Amino acid sequence: MPDTHASGFAYPNLFGKKVPAPAPRWGGNAKYNFIGGHNDRELIPIEGLIEATASVLRREGRELALYSLAQGPQGYIGLRKFVADKLGRWRGIKGSPDDVLITSGSGQAIDLINQVLLEPGDTVILEEFTYQGYLNKLKRLGVNMVSAPLDDDGIRIDALGSILADLKAKGVTPKYICTTATIQNPTGSIMPLDRRKQLLALAAEYGVPIFEDECYSDLTWGAIDAPPALYALDPKRVVHIGSFSKTLAPALRLGYVMADWEFMSRMVAIKTSGDSGTGALEQMVVAEYFSKHFEDHVNALSKQLQGKLDTMVEAVEREFGTHVEMWKPKGGIFLWMKLPDEIDVRKLVQPTLKAGVAFNPGPEWAVDGDAAKSRLRLCFGLTTRQEIEEGVALFAKVCYEETGIPPQSGNVRR
C-alpha cells in the first residue's frame, strides 16, 4: 500500500516550471484597512437584496437548472438589459443588450480583452499611475508597457502624441491605450469632453484602439456630470468595461463589457472555452435590485463616500500638514497622495501593518514603480469616519518613527 504518512504532496517534482510560489495561509485584514477596493458595510442593501432574490427566483428560478439559464454565453438577459439601459442614461452610450457581455468581475473582462489582442512582446500604453491589476496581468503576459503622463484632466494629449510618434518611428503599433478616463484610478480625475475628442482623434490617426475602464464612473458624486464615455463617442474604436463591485458589493463577482460584435464575438468564444457561464444567481439578484433601486442606491453611496473623503482629507492635512501633496478625487473611493521625495513608502508597508494600518504603496500602482516610491493610495470606502481619523493618525505616527516625517510636536499634537 502507498505510504500516506509522508509529509506534503508526494510529487512536487512534477510541478510545472512556471508554478508560482505557494500562497501563504490567509492572515486576515488589518484593523485600519485602506487597501484595495472594499465598500461601505452600512450601504449593503440587505433587505433590498433579499426582496430581489425572492422576486426573481419565484419568477425565473427554475431556469437555474440550465447552464447559463439557457440564455447563452453573454449572460442573463435581465442584467444585460439593465446595463444597456444604465449606460444609455448615465454614459451616453447607444446600445442594446446584444452588445453587452456579462463577466465574472471586471477582471475577467480585462483578461478577455488581453486574450483577443495580446501576444508576448506586444506594446500597450497605460496611464502612468494606474490599476495594479492591469500591470500584474500584463507582466505575466510578457507585454511592454509604455507610460502616458497624467495631469489633472487625465492623459496629457501632447505627451501621448509624442509617444505614439516615437513608437511609429520604431515600427511599433501599440495594441491599445488603456484609460480610466472617468474617475482615474488612482488620481480620481475626470477627462473633459474636449480632451476625450482629442484622445480619440489621436488614437484614430495612429490606428490604435482604446480600452476604457469605467469601474468607478457611477460614483461621480451626483453633482458632477461626467462627459459621455469614450465608447459613446466612437464605438468602433473603443472597448468599454465596467463593474458592480464598486456600486454594490465587491464580494459579488460581476462586471461587463460593451464592444462592437466583431470584437465581442472573439471574447465570447474565449469565455465559452474557459468557463461555463458567469454565476446566474448573482446576475439575477443584481438585475432585479438595480432595475428598481440603482439611482437611489448610488446617490446614497456617493453621499456617504463624499463625507468619508472629507474626513480623510482633513485627517491627512491635520497629520501631515505641508509634508503631503493630495489629488482630491472627483469621485470613487481612493485618495492618492505624495510624501516628500526622501520617503520610500515601500519601507513603510511592514511597520504600518504591524501597527494595524494597511495602505497601497504607489510603486504597485505605477508603470514605473521606482518613480512612484513616495506616493501611496488610501481607500476610504470601508472604514468608518472614526477609523479613518485613528488610522491616518497611526499611519503618521509610524511614518514619523521610521522617517522623521511628519515632525511630531509632542503633547501639542495628539
Add this chain to the structure above:
Amino acid sequence: MPDTHASGFAYPNLFGKKVPAPAPRWGGNAKYNFIGGHNDRELIPIEGLIEATASVLRREGRELALYSLAQGPQGYIGLRKFVADKLGRWRGIKGSPDDVLITSGSGQAIDLINQVLLEPGDTVILEEFTYQGYLNKLKRLGVNMVSAPLDDDGIRIDALGSILADLKAKGVTPKYICTTATIQNPTGSIMPLDRRKQLLALAAEYGVPIFEDECYSDLTWGAIDAPPALYALDPKRVVHIGSFSKTLAPALRLGYVMADWEFMSRMVAIKTSGDSGTGALEQMVVAEYFSKHFEDHVNALSKQLQGKLDTMVEAVEREFGTHVEMWKPKGGIFLWMKLPDEIDVRKLVQPTLKAGVAFNPGPEWAVDGDAAKSRLRLCFGLTTRQEIEEGVALFAKVCYEETGIPPQSGNVRR
C-alpha cells in the same frame, strides 16, 4: 473626427494570432435537449433558496462589502465547512475547511490543477471515454493524451500497468492519471474498492498523482454505496474535485478542490493572481441551504433521475431494439450507448438538431475520437419523461432516415 460609421471593429488587424473564430450569436437550445449536464427544473428548491438567502444575508450580508467577505482566497468559510463535512460523511475523507478551496465551477478547479502541473509536451493519462472539457482544455495546452481502456468497473488495471510501463521505457512520467472513478463520465460505472487500491498502488509505483473528479458522486441513487473516494485512501497522492452543478444547479458556478496544502497553496496563488474571489452570494446561499437540506434534496433528486433513466432506457430499447448497446449507469445524469459500427453519429448531429433533438456525439467524449464514432451520450436530467419518449423516438426516426437503422416497420411502430 474619427469615422464611427465604418462597419465592425476598426482594428481586427490587431487581433492576436491565436484568437479563436468568432462565436455565433446564441441560437437557443433544442426542444429535446439531451446535451450537456442540465438538471431538473422541478427540483430547483425555489422557496428553500429564498429562505436561505434571507437567513444568511441578515446574519452576514454586510460582509459582501469586502472582497471575498474578508475570508481570504479559499472561499466562504460556511461553504468550506459544509464541503469538508459532506466529504467526511459521504466520501470517507478526513479533512478540515482549511483543506478546501472553493472554485468558480469545477471548470476552474480543472484549470488550476492543469496550471500547477502541466507544460506543453507533457503527457497525461485519461479514461478512454471521458469529459469533453478535459479534452478541450488539454488540447489547448498542447498536452499529449494517453487513453486508458475502461470496463464495467472503470479503468482496467492490467491495461494501465502496460501503459505506465511503456511510458517509463520511453522515459515519460505522466503528470497525472485523471479518473471519474465514482460515476464515470460518460459510462456511469463505479470503481470497486479493490480496484481503487490497485490503482493507487500502481500510481505510487510509477510516481504519478491521481486527479479524481467526483462531480457526480453525490448522485449514486441512494441505494448504491460507493466505496470511499481515492483521496480518502491516499490524500498525498490524489487531488480531489467536485461540484454543486449536478446536485443543485449548473447556472450557479460553484465547485471545490481538496488537496494537500503543498499542492493547494500553488492553486491558491494561481487563483488569486487570476480572479478576485468566487461569487460570495452564491457561496453563502448554497452553504446555508445545503447545511440544512443536502440529504433530503439529493435523495429527492436521485429518485427523480432514476425514474427518468428508466424511461429513457425503455424508450431506447423500444426504438432501437437490438441495434443499440447501452451502459446502464449506477448514478448521474447520462446514458452512454453505441449504435452499429456503420453509423457515424457525427453525421447525425445536424439532421437531428433540425428535427429539434440535441445529443452529444461520442467522438467529443473520447481520447480517440474516430474510434468512438458510433457512440453517443444522452442526458436525461433536464427533459420530462414525455419529452424523453418523444425525443428518443424522433432521434430514431432521423437516424433511420439518414442511415437505414433502426429499421422502421411502418404503422406497426409509432
